[in-house]
Amino acid sequence: MRRRLTLSLILFGLGLISPAASQSIAPPTASGDQIFDAWASEFQGRALVAGIDPVVLAREMAGLTPDVRVAGADSRQPEFSKPISAYLEGVVTQDRLIIGRRRGAEVEAFPAIEAASGVPPEILLGVWALESGFGSLQGNYDTLRSLATLAAQGRRRAWAEGEMIATLRIIQSGEQPRARLQGSWAGAMGQTQFIPSTYLSTAVDQDGDGRRDIWNSSADALGSAANLLAKAGWVRGQSWAREVTVPAGFDFSLTEGPRETPAWWAQRGVIRADGRPWTALDADAKAQLVAPAGAEGPQFLLFPNHFAIRAYNNSLSYALGVGMLADGYLGEGALIRSWPKETPLPLVDRMTAQRALAALGFDPGAPDGVVGMGTRRSLRAWQATRGLVADGYLSDAMVQRLKAEASALPTIAGENAHD
Structure with a gap:
C-alpha cells in the first residue's frame, strides 16, 4: 500500500494526475491468480493517470477475476484454415438474404442514415448480419472482465488496457452502466459489435432518445455502423467491388498491388465480368485487383468502399462477405466465375x-x-x-x-x- 501511495504522490507532484487521482485506493480483491492480481495492481496506477475516478476504479476492480473462457478463446488457433470459398458459402446464404430483406424493411431509420452518411442500407444489412445475426447474437461476456483477462495475459496488453480505460470512461460518464456493457469475448459490444473506444468516438444516437444504445436500438446500432464507415472514407454512390476477368497469361503479381482506374486495368485486359460499363464514379476511382482463390478462382477490382468496410474488420474474406450479401439484397446475380474446389x-x-x-x-x-x-x-x-x-x-x-x-x-x- 505504501508503494502505491508513494507512486501516486510522485505522479501528482509531477502534474501527471489530478488531485482526485492522486488518492490511494485499495488493491483489487485477490482473485487467486497471481499473474492477474499483479497486473491488476499495476493497472490501477495507469488508470488513475488516464483520469479514471478513484471511486469508479475501486468499485469496478473490486472482485474482478480472469475469465477462463476468454483466456482459452484468445489462445486458440484453428487447426485448419477455412478456404475463402467455404467461408463465403457459409456467409452468403439464402437464409441470411431472406432474413435481411425482412429486417431491413423494419428499419425506418435507413433513409435518414443513408442521407447523413452516404452508406446504403444493403451494406449495413451485410454488416449487421455478420456482426450479430441482425442483433440476435451479441454475446453475454462482461466487457470489462474480458478485457482485463486479455490485458493480464499480456499478448495484447496495451490494446486491452486502452479498451479497459475506454470502458471505465463509459461507466464513469453515466451513459451506460457496466451491466449493459456486454458483448463478445474479445470486447466487441452490441448489435454492430463496437469496441469501447469506437463506441466513445463513433456511436450515434440515431433514434433521438438521448442515449447511444447499440444493444437495444437497431437505429442507433446501424447509424453508428454507418458513421464508422463514413469516417473510414465511404464514397457515396460508388461500388464496393466488381467481379472482373483477366486475359490468358495475365501477370498475377499485380494482385494486391497498385490501385489504378478501371481504364488502366482495361489496358492490361482486366474487364468487368458482367460486361456492363463502369459508372462515372467507378470509372474515376482507384481500384486494386485481387484473386482470393488464386488464378483459378474469381477475381475482383476492389474500390475504396471495400477498404472502408475493412475498417470494421481488416479481412478480405469479411469485406467480400459483407459486399456479396449487399449485392444479394439488391438482387444481383451470382458470380460469373465459380470458386474452385479448395483444400483446407x-x-x-x-x-x-x-x-x-x-x-x-x-x-x-x-x-x-x-x-x-x-x-x-x-x-x-x-x-x-x-x-x-x-x-x-x-x-x-x-x-x-x-x-x-x-x-x-x-x-x-x-x-x-x-x-
Whole structure:
C-alpha cells in the first residue's frame, strides 16, 4: 500500500494526475491468480493517470477475476484454415438474404442514415448480419472482465488496457452502466459489435432518445455502423467491388498491388465480368485487383468502399462477405466465375510453408500460420522466380513444392547436432 501511495504522490507532484487521482485506493480483491492480481495492481496506477475516478476504479476492480473462457478463446488457433470459398458459402446464404430483406424493411431509420452518411442500407444489412445475426447474437461476456483477462495475459496488453480505460470512461460518464456493457469475448459490444473506444468516438444516437444504445436500438446500432464507415472514407454512390476477368497469361503479381482506374486495368485486359460499363464514379476511382482463390478462382477490382468496410474488420474474406450479401439484397446475380474446389490447410502446413519461404530467401515474417499479406507477397515473389503463376495462393500443391525445395537446401555443419 505504501508503494502505491508513494507512486501516486510522485505522479501528482509531477502534474501527471489530478488531485482526485492522486488518492490511494485499495488493491483489487485477490482473485487467486497471481499473474492477474499483479497486473491488476499495476493497472490501477495507469488508470488513475488516464483520469479514471478513484471511486469508479475501486468499485469496478473490486472482485474482478480472469475469465477462463476468454483466456482459452484468445489462445486458440484453428487447426485448419477455412478456404475463402467455404467461408463465403457459409456467409452468403439464402437464409441470411431472406432474413435481411425482412429486417431491413423494419428499419425506418435507413433513409435518414443513408442521407447523413452516404452508406446504403444493403451494406449495413451485410454488416449487421455478420456482426450479430441482425442483433440476435451479441454475446453475454462482461466487457470489462474480458478485457482485463486479455490485458493480464499480456499478448495484447496495451490494446486491452486502452479498451479497459475506454470502458471505465463509459461507466464513469453515466451513459451506460457496466451491466449493459456486454458483448463478445474479445470486447466487441452490441448489435454492430463496437469496441469501447469506437463506441466513445463513433456511436450515434440515431433514434433521438438521448442515449447511444447499440444493444437495444437497431437505429442507433446501424447509424453508428454507418458513421464508422463514413469516417473510414465511404464514397457515396460508388461500388464496393466488381467481379472482373483477366486475359490468358495475365501477370498475377499485380494482385494486391497498385490501385489504378478501371481504364488502366482495361489496358492490361482486366474487364468487368458482367460486361456492363463502369459508372462515372467507378470509372474515376482507384481500384486494386485481387484473386482470393488464386488464378483459378474469381477475381475482383476492389474500390475504396471495400477498404472502408475493412475498417470494421481488416479481412478480405469479411469485406467480400459483407459486399456479396449487399449485392444479394439488391438482387444481383451470382458470380460469373465459380470458386474452385479448395483444400483446407492444417496449421502445421501453413507454418511449414512460411518457414520454407524464409529459408529460401523470401521472408514472410513470423511463422504464425496466418496466411496474410506478408505471406502472399512472399509467395508471389517465390512463384515468379520459379516461373509459376504468381497469384500468391497457398494451395496444398504449393505447400508440398515449398517443402521439397527447402528440404533440399544444404545444411550448415553442426546445425542439427542436437536434434
